[in-house]
Amino acid sequence: xxxxxxxxxxxxxxxxxxxxxxxxxxxxxxxxxxxxxxxxxxxxxxxxxxxxxxxxxxxxxxxxxxxxxxxxxxxxxxxxxxxxxxxxxxxxxxxxxxxxxxxxxxxxxxxxxxxxx
Numbered sequence: 430x431x432x433x434x435x436x437x438x439x440x441x442x443x444x445x446x447x448x449x450x451x452x453x454x455x456x457x458x459x460x461x462x463x464x465x466x467x468x469x470x471x472x473x474x475x476x477x478x479x480x481x482x483x484x485x486x487x488x489x490x491x492x493x494x495x496x497x498x499x500x501x502x503x504x505x506x507x508x509x510x511x512x513x514x515x516x517x518x519x520x521x522x523x524x525x526x527x528x529x530x531x532x533x534x535x536x537x538x539x540x541x542x543x544x545x546x
Contacts, residue, residue, distance in 0.1 A: 446477045447484075449530040458522060460493060460503055467493035467501055474530035486527045515544035 451472045458469040471492040478484045491503045505523055509516045524544070 445479055446475065449474045449476065449533050451526065451530055451533065453526075458526065460491060462503060465496060467491070467495055467503060469493040469503075472526050472530065474527055476531070484531075486531070489523060489526060 451474070453469050453472060455470060456468060458472075460467045460469055469491045473490040473492075474486055475488045475490070476484050477487050486507050488507055489505045491505070493501050493503060495501045505519065507516055507519060507523075507527065508514070
């Protein structure tokens with residue numbers, strides 16, 4: 430096959446929302462909800478940059494296996510109720526998932542630092 434290409438590709442991010450999916454190694458993240466352990470295997474992190482503001486992680490949607498092996502999902506809201514800062518009580522392991530997603534999304538201009546404790 431013969432192939433040619435011309436131009437100078439430039440990546441731009443015009444959307445104000447980006448979802449970044451991560452496949453998690455089995456057993457590396459266990460979420461406990463109402464006393465039930467859920468073994469996460471996928472995380473979808475939603476970032477937004479409304480009105481030209483810096484990128485902010487808004488939500489993580491986890492896919493996990495319950496104790497019976499059935500697939501379940503769990504959504505973690507990362508912003509407080511007035512959306513002006515991080516939600517209190519979000520475990521540090523979830524913020525590490527967000528940081529991993531932000532690293533993966535670096536090619537669209539997302540930069541992210543976890544909130545201060």
